[in-house]
Amino acid sequence: MKIAIVGTGYVGLVSGACLADLGHDVVCIDRDLGKIEGLQNGVMPIYEPGLEALVARNVAASRLTFSHDLAAGVKSRDAVLIAVGTPSEAGSGRADLSYVFAAALEIAANLDGFTIVATKSTVPVGTNRKIAEITADVIPAGASMAVASNPEFLREGAAIADFMQPDRIVVGAEDPRAVAVMRQIYWPLVAQGFPLIGCGLETAEVVKYAANAFLAVKITFMNEVADLCERVDADVETVAAGVGADHRIGRAFLRVGPGWGGSCFPKDTRALATTARDNDVRLKVLEACIEANGDRKAAMAARVETACGGDLRGKRVAVLGLTFKGQTDDMRESPSLDLVSALCARGASVHAYDPSQPREARRLLPAVHLATSPQSAVEGADAVVLATDWDEFASYDLGALADRMADPVLVDLRNMFEAKTAIACGFRRYVGLGRGAQREDAVQGPMAPGMPDEAAVFRSVAAE
DSSP: OEEEEEOOSHHHHHHHHHHHHTTOEEEEEOSOHHHHHHHHTTOOSSOOTTHHHHHHHHHHTTSEEEESOHHHHTTTOSEEEEOOOOOBOTTTOOBOOHHHHHHHHHHHHTOOSEEEEEEOSOOOTTHHHHHHHHHTTTSOTTOEEEEEEOOOOOOTTSHHHHHHSOSOEEEEEOSHHHHHHHHHHTHHHHTTTOOEEEEOHHHHHHHHHHHHHHHHHHHHHHHHHHHHHHHHTOBHHHHHHHHHTSTTTOSTTOOOOSOOOSSSHHHHHHHHHHHHHHTTOOOHHHHHHHHHHHHHHHHHHHHHHHHTTSOOTTOEEEEEOOSSSTTOOOOTTOHHHHHHHHHHHTTOEEEEEOTTOOTTHHHHOTTSEEOSSHHHHHTTOSEEEEOSOOGGGGGSOHHHHHHHOSSOEEEETTOOSOHHHHHHTTOSEEEOSSBTTSOHHHHBOOSSSSOOHHHHHHHHHHHO
């Protein structure tokens, strides 16, 4: 199939590269000339594991090209997929659909045959029907189009695997020709047994929002259970394992943390709640989830302050991880933004390190010292806060980090380490989330200089 994708962000670029890898002829289109020139020279505009190699392979095979010329790029295509941003409108929480509608109108005005125009962007109920309505008068004579909804379910950091091994492929369409074309596009995956769910436009739109909202609720619930565990002397990690072992619930998205952020959950939960209110429905569970997540992110700085003796004024705090999750460079609505801003407001000097070296860090956090290594971030620090679940953090030599600190205190907001391990490696204090069973005597190390022989032996083995 000949496919055009409008937008080269996380969704558009990953989808384009993966569709090309399935054997289709794909052109990815973006108005940003600098981004297109970079892609043509092998420079990725985003950080996504495996993406650079995937793009290079399909460019070399002449299945994947890049262009900033939308008018030429959409001609003679079987399908055009819209993958532009749908940010939240300030104040209302509604999805800003201006980019989607602008793209749809320009696509329609430049068609030269029958083409499927499908939205991969996350859009509220009624958007695809609105696209069909507003484009009807701009389609050239002799051309025609059918609208489809094809929402994406890609996790940043695991997007390629999610596309190539999907839990499901959702296609909302009413025109039989659109159903046939979309099924042919995904046939290489359907033939492997991955399910394709066909439905109406509105149903497909709701599926995407409902899925993200449910996952957000699941995370928020476990974060609140973690708070309870701290009060009643229970261990949230074991609780999560016991709960997740129930096949009706599952293990995914039960990890506790500082709250959810990113490009999807915040805007999608707000948009779904707003859409419901616009239709005289109250999604009370979702509304409470949004409020609870905001409270969660706001409360993290207080934990750091308590771990540092109740006063952050004049203290140096190292923060490891700025992106909303590991294995991505995306800082949109990251819990780290709330955390770092609150730490600075409480008088701390913050030195932060993120493995992806996100481009937006300097603009979003102008008061923060951005380190180029974890070692330089923790040098002379009074506490180190692990804020993002980067895989590489788990391999760090805790002893080497503790040695560089003025006061080795570890606040682990992702529960990546065990308290006894951290203490044995030289940390004076370890603070995790939902680990009420680990009392003060279990998470406090020796106050005097030096370490006991047992801990020294453990530390030596860990370093090896």
